[in-house]
Amino acid sequence: xxxxxxxxxxxxxxxxxxxxxxxxxxxxxxxxxxxxxxxxxxxxxxxxxxxxxxxxxxxxxxxxxxxxxxxxxxxxxxxxxxxxxxxxxxxxxxxxxxxxxxxxxxxxxxxxxxxxxxxxxxxxxxxxxxxxxxxxxxxxxxxxxxxxxxxxxxxxxxxxxxxxxxxxxxxxxxxxxxxxxxxxxxxxxxxxxxxxxxxxxxxxxxxxxxxxxxxxxxxxxxxxxxxxxxxxxxxxxxxxxxxxxxxxxxxxxxxxxxxxxxxxxxxxxxxxxxxxxxxxxxxxxxxxxxxxxxxxxxxxxxxxxxxxxxxxxxxxxxxxxxxxxxxxxxxxxxxxxxxxxxxxxxxxxxxxxxxxxxxxxxxxxxxxxxxxxxxxxxxxxxxxxxxx
Amino acid sequence: xxxxxxxxxxxxxxxxxxxxxxxxxxxxxxxxxxxxxxxxxxxxxxxxxxxxxxxxxxxxxxxxxxxxxxxxxxxxxxxxxxxxxxxxxxxxxxxxxxxxxxxxxxxxxxxx
Numbered sequence: 007x008x009x010x011x012x013x014x015x016x017x018x019x020x021x022x023x024x025x026x027x028x029x030x031x032x033x034x035x036x037x038x039x040x041x042x043x044x045x046x047x048x049x050x051x052x053x054x055x056x057x058x059x060x061x062x063x064x065x066x067x068x069x070x071x072x073x074x075x076x077x078x079x080x081x082x083x084x085x086x087x088x089x090x091x092x093x094x095x096x097x098x099x100x101x102x103x104x105x106x107x108x109x110x111x112x113x114x115x116x117x118x119x120x121x122x123x124x125x126x127x128x129x130x131x132x133x134x135x136x137x138x139x140x141x142x143x144x145x146x147x148x149x150x151x152x153x154x155x156x157x158x159x160x161x162x163x164x165x166x167x168x169x170x171x172x173x174x175x176x177x178x179x180x181x182x183x184x185x186x187x188x189x190x191x192x193x194x195x196x197x198x199x200x201x202x203x204x205x206x207x208x209x210x211x212x213x214x215x216x217x218x219x220x221x222x223x224x225x226x227x228x229x230x231x232x233x234x235x236x237x238x239x240x241x242x243x244x245x246x247x248x249x250x251x252x253x254x255x256x257x258x259x260x261x262x263x264x265x266x267x268x269x270x271x272x273x274x275x276x277x278x279x280x281x282x283x284x285x286x287x288x289x290x291x292x293x294x295x296x297x298x299x300x301x302x303x304x305x306x307x308x309x310x311x312x313x314x315x316x317x318x319x320x321x322x323x324x325x326x327x328x329x330x331x332x333x334x335x336x337x338x339x340x341x342x343x344x345x346x347x348x349x350x351x352x353x354x355x356x357x358x359x360x361x362x363x364x365x366x367x368x369x370x371x372x373x374x375x376x377x378x379x380x381x382x383x384x385x386x387x388x389x390x391x392x393x394x
Numbered sequence: 395x396x397x398x399x400x401x402x403x404x405x406x407x408x409x410x411x412x413x414x415x416x417x418x419x420x421x422x423x424x425x426x427x428x429x430x431x432x433x434x435x436x437x438x439x440x441x442x443x444x445x446x447x448x449x450x451x452x453x454x455x456x457x458x459x460x461x462x463x464x465x466x467x468x469x470x471x472x473x474x475x476x477x478x479x480x481x482x483x484x485x486x487x488x489x490x491x492x493x494x495x496x497x498x499x500x501x502x503x504x505x506x
Contacts, residue, residue: 130456131457131458131459132459134457134458134459135458135459138458142481144398145398145480145481146481147458147460148460148501148502148503149469149481149482149483149502150454150457150458150461150464150467150469150483150502151452151454151469151481152454152456152458154454154456155454155469158454159450159451159471160450161452162450162451162452162490163450163490166490207455208453209454209455209456210452210453210454210455210456211453211454211455212452213452256481257471257479258423258471258479258480258481259423259430259479260479261477263449263450
């Protein structure tokens with residue numbers, strides 16, 4: 007590989023996640039991006055390109071072509087502005103491409119982010135349909151599978167193969183709801199018990215209401231700069247590893263439906279590039295769109311052996327004060343999952359943590375963090391590793 | 395190339411079509427232009443038994459629009475011979491490992 011330039015994150019911005027009745031994706035993104043620009047204290051005139059992630063705006067907002075739309079409100083209307091769509095990994099993918107553009111020497115300052123408007127006058131049916139766009143329309147949507155249905159199918163297979171239990175799934179949800187209590191931007195500020203999770207109504211068996219992330223609005227943004235400007239900032243957070251992988255869009259096309267191989271590939275690439283191992287990671291934000299997804303994520307990232315992620319959460323290893331804190335932000339489960347914003351929102355959390363500015367959520371002494379963003383039921387995954 | 399529509403139409407007649415790689419023998423679910431294992435384009439259309447075993451399943455209570463009048467219903471993935479997997483609506487009592495026939499019902503793949 008040719009020599010890559012260093013890339014740092016020097017500004018972060020995020021909206022509250024939840025229901026924003028008065029705001030669409032443009033107002034949400036303008037807010038997050040403006041905060042990122044202010045946080046970096048840069049002149050927006052210096053921003054050379056916008057990399058923007060959004061998944062379902064074409065359907066839920068009847069709005070595509072969002073790159074220039076998002077640039078316009080920020081006074082950035084002449085720069086290259088691109089929308090990335092890779093289902094729920096849209097902004098993870100946007101961040102990775104922005105990384106390439108800076109590391110290769112093409113740009114020195116870019117704005118990266120994502121937004122999603124999901125709470126509309128449309129109901130659960132329409133949102134379910136919109137999210138199903140990230141699955142295989144011909145083979146999966148036509149066979150009645152919804153997004154919860156896909157992960158429920160994965161969950162049942164994982165339970166059968168490894169003995170993962172509904173209680174362990176519930177423990178993921180309880181932990182993430184507890185973590186979100188300390189996150190002012192989280193969708194939910196409500197602790198739940200294992201009984202609440204186990205007794206909730208079924209969505210797609212064996213997954214119940216509290217196994218599923220909510221339908222949230224929100225946006226997140228970061229300012230990324232090259233090594234040219236790196237040292238002008240007080241606490242630049244360096245991106246030391248970036249990986250991405252793909253797999254069959256459908257479960258039926260995969261070799262083993264209890265694993266998300268795209269994320270395992272992304273992790274291997276990112277670890278190798280960063281020169282670190284899973285033991286070096288101080289905290290991770292992982293894609294827990296459903297509780298089973300967190301368990302499989304922690305296995306695929308190498309924090310637990312394959313099949314032992316359920317035991318890991320049961321033994322408290324993924325708690326904030328555990329061996330490997332997972333989703334101290336509350337995760338997608340309780341922080342919320344405005345899908346196109348999620349990949350960058352995870353990175354915003356890591357930057358706060360690595361700067362030591364995460365308040366009550368702070369993982370003490372955090373130096374290296376990892377973000378794991380998945381699109382669909384695992385057809386796309388990105389992993390980014392950041393260092394203070 | 396065998397299209398999705400042709401695949402479904404054949405299944406309606408009871409024929410489960412797959413693309414067998416002449417080079418490595420892997421079975422590939424249509425539509426594909428290259429073997430998923432060895433990249434060979436030398437693929438031969440063959441019929442396999444439309445029988446498999448349920449690999450996993452879920453009973454869906456919150457449906458998509460297309461199936462809104464059907465909920466709750468069960469969808470699942472079945473494994474046929476030599477690793478071929480297919481998704482369908484499960485019309486029999488679901489159980490992992492249970493033998494099912496892969497059929498269609500108004501163009502939708504179902505397991506009976």
